[in-house]
Amino acid sequence: MKLTGLDGKTALVTGASKGIGKSIAGVLSESGVRVVCCARNESILIEACSEIEKGGGTALPVRADVSSPLDRRQLIERAISEFGGIDFLINNAGIHMEKEAMELSDEELLQAMEVNFFPMFSLSRDVARQMISRGGGKIINIGSYWGQLGVPRQVAYCVSKGAVEAMTRCLAVEWARHNIQVNTVAPGHIMTDISKAAMENEKLRNIILRRIPARRVGEPEEVGYLVAFLCSQQSNYITGHIYYIDGGQLISW
Numbered sequence: 001m002k003l004t005g006l007d008g009k010t011a012l013v014t015g016a017s018k019g020i021g022k023s024i025a026g027v028l029s030e031s032g033v034r035v036v037c038c039a040r041n042e043s044i045l046i047e048a049c050s051e052i053e054k055g056g057g058t059a060l061p062v063r064a065d066v067s068s069p070l071d072r073r074q075l076i077e078r079a080i081s082e083f084g085g086i087d088f089l090i091n092n093a094g095i096h097m098e099k100e101a102m103e104l105s106d107e108e109l110l111q112a113m114e115v116n117f118f119p120m121f122s123l124s125r126d127v128a129r130q131m132i133s134r135g136g137g138k139i140i141n142i143g144s145y146w147g148q149l150g151v152p153r154q155v156a157y158c159v160s161k162g163a164v165e166a167m168t169r170c171l172a173v174e175w176a177r178h179n180i181q182v183n184t185v186a187p188g189h190i191m192t193d194i195s196k197a198a199m200e201n202e203k204l205r206n207i208i209l210r211r212i213p214a215r216r217v218g219e220p221e222e223v224g225y226l227v228a229f230l231c232s233q234q235s236n237y238i239t240g241h242i243y244y245i246d247g248g249q250l251i252s253w
């Protein structure tokens, strides 16, 4: 079976210069999706987009910090002016923040939310407005299985990812009648810069691998394939759900 409803469509992927976002943009472009990619570091972003273009895809780099309201507005405007509209929004950009709760200031918690959560809501709301006028669309948020767990020194990150899951359910029920499907893909350990330091430490790597039934970390492309399915017509009746892609870690005893 071939996934349908992807060829010729436009996706906006945040945090697409590296890691999971870059792989999502790559996998979607292989299915004929034009990708608008954003990140803060422009040179790395341009390099990522030229890799996609060399492979025959269409990728537009737009430098944007998702925590900036002005950047978000310009990002949407640019995508619409270049490609006429946005069919798929992939809210992927995120940062990691490690600090004990007792040491975490209000400002630091807000900072985590300002990157990992608030932009996912505002971009979803503003992109959904134009999706409604186009007859529908797909919004896929990248959460984390830690959104379901209590992890020491990770309260800011866990709270931000838990909020993404709650938002996904609320937006899905409000927008289902507009033919907009909203889902979250929540990865476990995936081999990117965020997880590299832990995986390079042998002791830590062994602890992590022992906890994953699949006994390996995931590859960014594996997240990309799930996102591509959730963008395709084959997923049109799926909305408001959280998909854990974690080698069985969350449900393991």
Ligand SMILES: NC(=O)c1ccc[n+]([C@@H]2O[C@H](COP(=O)([O-])OP(=O)(O)OC[C@H]3O[C@@H](n4cnc5c(N)ncnc54)[C@H](OP(=O)(O)O)[C@@H]3O)[C@@H](O)[C@H]2O)c1
Residues within 6 Å of the ligand: 014, 015, 016, 017, 018, 019, 020, 021, 038, 039, 040, 041, 042, 044, 064, 065, 066, 067, 092, 093, 094, 095, 115, 142, 143, 144, 145, 186, 187, 188, 189, 190, 191, 192, 193, 194, 195
């Ligand atoms: N890797 C894992 O094991 C794992 C597990 C669970 C969930 N996740 C989630 O998956 C998503 C991607 O993670 P990753 O591992 O691929 O991270 P990564 O390799 O560090 O890549 C993060 C991407 O987001 C961009 N970014 C960061 N802050 C941004 C901002 N304020 N505005 C715009 N772009 C921004 C980065 O580019 P610039 O720095 O140039 O802006 C980069 O392109 C995150 O939401 C993360 O929480 C990852």
